[in-house]
Amino acid sequence: MWELGLLQYSSIMNINRDPMFLLSLLLFFSISSTSNAKIIPRFLSKSNLPSTDSLSVALKQNNPKYSYETKYFTQNLDHFNFNPQSYQNFSKGDIEWFAKNTGFMFEVAPKFKALLVFIEHRYYGKSIPFCGDKEVASSNTSTLGYLTSTQALADYATLIIDLKKNLTAEDSPVVVIGGSYGGMLAAWFRLKYPHVAIGALASSAPILNFENITSPYSFSNIISQDFKSESANCYEVIKGSWKQIQNKAGQPGGLEELRKSFKICKNYINANALEGWLQTAFVYTSMTDYPTPSNFLAPLPAYPIKQMCKAIDEGRERNDTFAGLYGAANIYYNYSGSATCFNLSDKSDPHGLAGWTWQACTEMVMPTDGNNEHSIFPPSKWNVMDRFTFCKALFDVQPRPNWISTEYGGHDIKRVLKRFGSNMIFFNGLRDPWSGGGVLKNISESIIALVAEHGAHHVDLRFSTKDDPKWLTEIRRKEIEIIQLWLHQYYNDLHL
Ligand SMILES: *[C@@H]1O[C@H](CO)[C@@H](O)[C@H](O)[C@H]1NC(C)=O
Ligand SMILES: *[C@@H]1O[C@H](CO)[C@@H](O)[C@H](O)[C@H]1NC(C)=O
Ligand SMILES: *[C@@H]1O[C@H](CO)[C@@H](O)[C@H](O)[C@H]1NC(C)=O
Ligand SMILES: *[C@@H]1O[C@H](CO)[C@@H](O)[C@H](O)[C@H]1NC(C)=O
Ligand SMILES: *[C@@H]1O[C@H](CO)[C@@H](O)[C@H](O)[C@H]1NC(C)=O
Ligand SMILES: *[C@@H]1O[C@H](CO)[C@@H](O)[C@H](O)[C@H]1NC(C)=O
Numbered sequence: 001m002w003e004l005g006l007l008q009y010s011s012i013m014n015i016n017r018d019p020m021f022l023l024s025l026l027l028f029f030s031i032s033s034t035s036n037a038k039i040i041p042r043f044l045s046k047s048n049l050p051s052t053d054s055l056s057v058a059l060k061q062n063n064p065k066y067s068y069e070t071k072y073f074t075q076n077l078d079h080f081n082f083n084p085q086s087y088q089n090f091s092k093g094d095i096e097w098f099a100k101n102t103g104f105m106f107e108v109a110p111k112f113k114a115l116l117v118f119i120e121h122r123y124y125g126k127s128i129p130f131c132g133d134k135e136v137a138s139s140n141t142s143t144l145g146y147l148t149s150t151q152a153l154a155d156y157a158t159l160i161i162d163l164k165k166n167l168t169a170e171d172s173p174v175v176v177i178g179g180s181y182g183g184m185l186a187a188w189f190r191l192k193y194p195h196v197a198i199g200a201l202a203s204s205a206p207i208l209n210f211e212n213i214t215s216p217y218s219f220s221n222i223i224s225q226d227f228k229s230e231s232a233n234c235y236e237v238i239k240g241s242w243k244q245i246q247n248k249a250g251q252p253g254g255l256e257e258l259r260k261s262f263k264i265c266k267n268y269i270n271a272n273a274l275e276g277w278l279q280t281a282f283v284y285t286s287m288t289d290y291p292t293p294s295n296f297l298a299p300l301p302a303y304p305i306k307q308m309c310k311a312i313d314e315g316r317e318r319n320d321t322f323a324g325l326y327g328a329a330n331i332y333y334n335y336s337g338s339a340t341c342f343n344l345s346d347k348s349d350p351h352g353l354a355g356w357t358w359q360a361c362t363e364m365v366m367p368t369d370g371n372n373e374h375s376i377f378p379p380s381k382w383n384v385m386d387r388f389t390f391c392k393a394l395f396d397v398q399p400r401p402n403w404i405s406t407e408y409g410g411h412d413i414k415r416v417l418k419r420f421g422s423n424m425i426f427f428n429g430l431r432d433p434w435s436g437g438g439v440l441k442n443i444s445e446s447i448i449a450l451v452a453e454h455g456a457h458h459v460d461l462r463f464s465t466k467d468d469p470k471w472l473t474e475i476r477r478k479e480i481e482i483i484q485l486w487l488h489q490y491y492n493d494l495h496l
């Protein structure tokens with residue numbers, strides 16, 4: 001590993017990097033804000049995580065030939081301003097964590113003889129401007145103002161062009177790949193920088209999850225459906241639990257009983273915090289309901305929703321709702337078995353994702369908080385003013401709910417892109433709550449929607465395993481086939 005300047009990126013060097021690059025935008029995971037304005041997801045604190053395996057160890061487990069190198073690149077702080085003050089360097093999301101969860105790229109790169117490059121998004125992980133000083137970088141709206149998707153896309157373009165020049169590989173085609181927010185960036189990159197990337201694989205990219213495009217109820221409808229699909233009882237128990245928790249908490253000694261039932265640490269409990277903690281477990285398990293064991297947001301078994309519902313159904317049999325709910329939460333928060341108690345005031349951010357709160361308060365106003373009468377969560381209405389109030393208090397900033405669709409489009413996407421865009425794949429798994437804001441229909445010959453009924457959040461990008469269901473293998477096969485076609489066309493055009 002060596003440090004050059006500053007925007008961190010990793011390249012996978014074992015691969016014969018001759019005819020092309022396969023480039024990945026950082027896989028970035030989107031975050032839901034549940035009804036209690038919980039914009040940052042709840043991660044296991046470091047102490048509850050299994051011993052941290054490094055990226056190189058994880059890669060070697062999958063294939064002893066995989067290796068990588070970390071480099072730094074100096075960026076302009078402000079690509080859109082010629083004021084010399086804007087030429088500040090970056091300095092030193094946890095890019096290794098993302099890389100570990102994107103095995104697909106490692107597996108396909110050799111097929112394409114590709115160099116694989118992971119570029120870290122500004123303000124995440126180590127790519128912090130203001131000489132790497134997180135505190136300075138996040139001090140106020142003028143220092144945080146450089147944290148935007150447009151700046152990040154310009155970072156990627158600058159880096160890719162420079163890297164190709166350094167490698168004397170100007171003619172090598174670039175394909176951008178990303179998942180979640182990274183998938184949105186991949187799609188937008190293709191639209192804004194078609195001269196830099198010949199195509200984009202946008203996995204679970206909710207580019208339509210903005211106001212007046214996608215219903216604010218779709219997110220929780222999908223989660224509700226996920227649990228209902230395992231068992232009607234499971235859905236009903238969860239749906240009824242919020243009232244039970246409130247009732248119990250209102251009784252004398254009730255909170256202490258709840259603390260015991262859910263093994264909550266002594267430091268802090270109240271009913272809303274407990275509910276938020278449970279809701280987080282349900283939301284993120286829906287996102288990561290993968291068909292094989294995983295360790296993305298938390299270590300989880302295969303089909304974790306099924307496991308959660310099993311615990312809840314067992315609770316019902318024993319006439320003990322709370323025991324069932326505890327069992328379900330235990331799967332998300334304690335699958336490794338190392339938690340001694342659950343800490344409701346723990347705001348761990350082991351992957352350095354705090355910058356998302358700023359993004360959610362500026363451009364990324366993604367309505368997901370609506371809960372209708374069928375929702376597994378307590379009924380609530382999406383009201384953009386709640387976000388305004390939250391953001392005013394936290395950053396003294398006013399969100400721009402219309403900016404993303406102004407900058408990148410979104411309304412009538414089919415009509416717009418069928419005459420304008422090309423070479424994009426949108427993958428969505430319908431069990432993923434974000435799929436409601438995804439592109440689910442083919443737009444043209446070369447803007448393809450791949451939809452997996454049983455898929456979860458960017459499941460296609462994970463390392464393949466021998467236990468993968470057929471549909472997943474098939475999705476990956478199609479993705480590779482389509483990318484191959486883009487390359488073929490590119491080389492044809494190049495040699496005309
Ligand atoms: C920015 O990078 C340049 C070249 O790498 C270096 O000379 C300069 O000292 C850096 N400035 C800051 C503020 O880090
Ligand atoms: C914002 O923070 C930076 C760095 O801490 C500081 O230099 C600047 O004066 C602050 N600006 C405002 C408007 O407070
Ligand atoms: C390209 O090479 C120059 C000079 O060595 C270096 O400063 C720059 O960071 C390199 N670019 C990338 C993307 O590695
Ligand atoms: C279940 O528990 C409730 C309250 O604790 C009790 O009223 C009810 O009789 C129990 N039902 C069964 C089948 O044990
Ligand atoms: C975590 O799981 C272990 C092993 O199953 C169990 O002993 C422990 O009590 C659990 N921790 C909590 C807080 O429930
Ligand atoms: C819970 O988390 C908070 C915040 O991280 C920490 O200060 C506190 O010590 C933790 N309490 C326990 C019992 O782990």
Ligand SMILES: *[C@@H]1O[C@H](CO)[C@@H](O)[C@H](O)[C@H]1NC(C)=O
Pocket residue numbers: 211212401402
């Ligand atoms: C959505 O539509 C409503 C009703 O037309 C309008 O009041 C609101 O401003 C729109 N929101 C956005 C972000 O465009």
Ligand SMILES: *[C@@H]1O[C@H](CO)[C@@H](O)[C@H](O)[C@H]1NC(C)=O
Pocket residue numbers: 440441442448449450451478
């Ligand atoms: C889009 O077209 C491709 C073939 O070109 C097909 O495999 C895929 O299933 C179609 N997607 C949808 C959502 O119909």
